Amino acid sequence: MWIGVVSLFPEMFEAITRHGVTGRAVERGLLELAFWNPRDYATDRHRTVDDRPYGGGPGMLMKVDTLRGALAEARAGAESAGHRPSVIYLSPQGRRLDQAGARELATRDGLIVVAGRYEGIDERVVEADIDEEWSIGDYVLSGGELPAMVMIDALAREVPGVLGHSDSASEDSFADGLLDCPHYTRPEVIDGHRVPDVLLSGNHELIRRWRLKQSLGRTWLRRPDMLESRTLDREQRKLLDEFIDEHAA
Numbered sequence: 410m411w412i413g414v415v416s417l418f419p420e421m422f423e424a425i426t427r428h429g430v431t432g433r434a435v436e437r438g439l440l441e442l443a444f445w446n447p448r449d450y451a452t453d454r455h456r457t458v459d460d461r462p463y464g465g466g467p468g469m470l471m472k473v474d475t476l477r478g479a480l481a482e483a484r485a486g487a488e489s490a491g492h493r494p495s496v497i498y499l500s501p502q503g504r505r506l507d508q509a510g511a512r513e514l515a516t517r518d519g520l521i522v523v524a525g526r527y528e529g530i531d532e533r534v535v536e537a538d539i540d541e542e543w544s545i546g547d548y549v550l551s552g553g554e555l556p557a558m559v560m561i562d563a564l565a566r567e568v569p570g571v572l573g574h575s576d577s578a579s580e581d582s583f584a585d586g587l588l589d590c591p592h593y594t595r596p597e598v599i600d601g602h603r604v605p606d607v608l609l610s611g612n613h614e615l616i617r618r619w620r621l622k623q624s625l626g627r628t629w630l631r632r633p634d635m636l637e638s639r640t641l642d643r644e645q646r647k648l649l650d651e652f653i654d655e656h657a658a
């Protein structure tokens with residue numbers, strides 16, 4: 410998947426381009442990231458990239474001409490790479506990113522991702538140049554680069570071939586839409602606390618059911634909202650009822 414990034418701090422993205430699952434995806438050409446820095450489109454001696462807000466008040470905005478210069482080149486880059494990308498602005502006002510959204514974004518014919526700095530960008534640029542605004546959550550951050558990396562990481566894992574067999578079980582059918590089950594690895598005993606016997610049994614069907622029951626139970630306990638928007642099949646209903654009975658006991 411081709412992703413163009415418009416950011417004042419492209420070097421921050423080494424966190425995903427040089428490490429782990431996403432780093433390997435880039436090496437293997439399954440994920441292609443290209444960067445355009447608005448500072449490269451500054452024409453003044455000081456290479457100014459911020460500008461004062463009309464109406465006064467504290468804080469600055471991203472300077473329009475340098476931002477649009479980078480955005481125009483990113484579009485040209487997408488086109489010459491043969492893509493017709495959606496242009497995404499990461500912003501607190503955006504649609505909340507979740508697994509379904511990541512899956513949806515991974516099907517697009519390329520993305521251009523704009524990371525804000527200062528207090529954000531001119532609303533006319535949002536209206537004219539941005540197709541969709543997305544947010545990773547309700548808290549104040551210093552820039553849109555970390556949100557952009559969160560989004561890219563999440564959707565990269567949805568790109569066919571990126572996740573190997575050893576990478577993650579989270580692609581399992583029941584994992585999506587539920588919280589994860591508890592995980593255990595060596596040693597068998599930590600400070601007197603043992604690994605649940607079922608996981609040492611070698612009985613894969615019992616283990617599958619135990620993990621599903623734990624995922625359902627933990628979701629019920631910690632994020633009941635996630636269960637509301639989901640119908641459970643007979644097995645899941647039975648396992649959750651068992652968990653609830655045991656929890657009440």
Ligand SMILES: Cc1cccc(C(=O)NCC2(NC(=O)c3cccc4nocc34)CCCC2)c1
Pocket residue numbers: 499500501525526527528529530543544545546547548549550551552553556557
């Ligand atoms: C709740 C709230 C209200 C008002 C401002 C801010 C705020 O944090 N403003 C600063 C900026 N925040 C983000 O970009 C940003 C922040 C959080 C999640 C995100 N998901 O995508 C981009 C995101 C916007 C321009 C530069 C950084 C946050």
